[in-house]
Amino acid sequence: MKEVIKVRILQGDPIVHDVRHAQFPPLYRGLPSIADKPCFDNCRKCVDVCPTSAIELNPVRINLGLCVFCPLCEETCPERIIHFTNDYHLSASFEEQLIVTKETNKITPEKASEKIKKYFGKSLKLRQISAGGCNGCELELNALSNVNFDMGRYGIEFVASPRHADGVVLTGPITKNMTKATDICFEAVPHPKIIILFGACAISGGIFQNSDQIEREFLMKNKIDLFIPGCPPHPLTFINGLLDWLDKKG
């Protein structure tokens, strides 16, 4: 008994109370900012170094759906136009929102429809599908249920069976070998249902976009409700995205 109390006291109060304004380490790479400066002499260095072809020029644009948040473009740009800020609010509700330009200073998903808010606003149960995820995204999704992030306090939880779920969270670039299981799993979720893409691989194929072992037809057939960029995305990016989308207070 003594040990139980000792362990409980050590546990303290580890929860992140304010998920909206959490402290991140200074080097954490979140929403990129693009300075309003011209590129020098047709410089294409950032485009050339980007491992996932996430950057386009004239004007400089970064597609967060492709971006793996390595700092190569930031450290290569001679004009210091690109800089990764600490802002972890990155979730988007449609693909165009993922394109960061010099005008972008904030990404907030549009609110879900009244119907979705009515159905899922108080309780949202999700089934995760790992379709080629390297276990980075899976670890961060697991972390959502730990004592630090405790997503359950908002009524959002992961469940075992797709039949108990209101939607799926997809990770990984969708390997050929997982296409069938992905289809079957999503079909088993009762209507109305949502799809959340978690991480660069799920959104765009990420670093695996050129692999001949992936098959992304599932995304053509179905409407995506929420995009969570990152490699892997931070748990708080996920929580904030869902809270914004469902119009809930943090």
Place this chain on the structure above:
Amino acid sequence: MMPLEVQNNQSFDLAAIPFEDRKNFRDAVLEELSNGNRMIGLYPIEKTHSEKLIALFAEPDSSMIHIIGGIFDEHNLQFESWANEFPQTNYYECELSENYGYLPLNHPWLRPVRKQNFILGDKPYHFYRMDGEEIHEVAVGPIHAGVIEPGHFRFQCHGELVYNLEINLGYQHRGIEKLLLNSNPLQRIILSESIAGDTVIGHSHAHCNAIENLSNTQVSFRAQVVRSIAEEIERIAMHLSGLGGVANDIGFALVSSSYGRLRTLAINSLALLCGSRFGRGLFIYGGVRFDYTDEIIEETIANLQIIKNDVAVINEYLFSSTGVLTRFENTGIISKESAQQIGMVGLAARSSGLENDARVQFPYGAYRYNPVSLITLSSGDVFARARLRALEIDESLKFINDQLENLPQGEIKTNVENIIAKKGVISITEGWRGEIIHTVFTDEKGNLALYKIKDPSFNNWYGLSLALRRTAISDFPLCNKSFDLSYAGHDL
């Protein structure tokens, strides 16, 4: 035939590999295995030269890697299997057969490795099946109950008891080895970080060591130490995650959540250094991208101190609870003999009493000058695999503290030279699960011609199968978590 002998990370001329005919090759492999050396690779030197095969062996006592080559007739890719006498070669032969069309004659059990339901090209594969009154089959996956990667498991049971567990993987196959050959250097590092997202440091360390040694690039001592510190933080974080996992699987919620809290501290310490909780972005060819400042060192040491204090109390509670010991002890046993026979590596092998730790036996980077202790336990059960994690966390904490207090001065990156043509290198690191091997060969232009990855999970999945024999099926989640193997690392 005399094998080519090289050290970990020592680059060698491809022309130095001795190639013999089929029969001599087979005998040479037998001799290696008979001498107690462990197979660590079996594949053709290039995709386009599938008739030129190499076999790699580890000789831990002398820290040497032996390479022998065999030339086959390209229309007759057959060899007499070694697996009946030396079960450790079993899975390597299956992989060779699946990827390159080889036929291992008299192979005891040819199984698919990454393809589903097919062997020998297009032959349908049937799962192992037991018949009899009251025998039943339980099929699970590829999608499992938790937030976890996919894989298919088939149990043959009589009542609660499992007689056989067959594990069918490949669902995560993304074609990484092929992508690595076709990518530019900047993409390659990101790819190596994504082989197994829970072993970012282990795999990118092996990858960078390989490329640096192929290009004769010297990495500064400070950078090597930073790399090792990151590797040990990753080990601590994932061992905490594993301990939390086994505690969770027996419903020990307080302990499980406490380990989870400490894991957050560990991975946040990595984020302090490089911005990513998994160490992404830290490794570059020629060193590391980020350096330890006094401020980061101070905060990291403070975090580690909390982990050290708390973990001691939590371990005491976990390992002294009768209920826990009842579930952990004598569950999912792998004997030392079995572990040796099937070629298990890393944490799981050490839990069965095998001395197997690349940091000690094939030292690389900073471990050459700052050794760690090799810890083994002998019972080979869930208890041993959990307890060993606890012991290794202490050892890693000590290592990191020593290194952070005496961080060598110097640059953290050096210029990378061009990759030299027609060379090969075998790069071994000890990820938190065990031995990671990246084998890289270059062609006459200095482009990568062969990239072969072996994650420790490749060796250890079969260990999980064996651990389940004569074990209650209700203990499967616990056994599985005590191994905590990678699907992505196996499937590549």
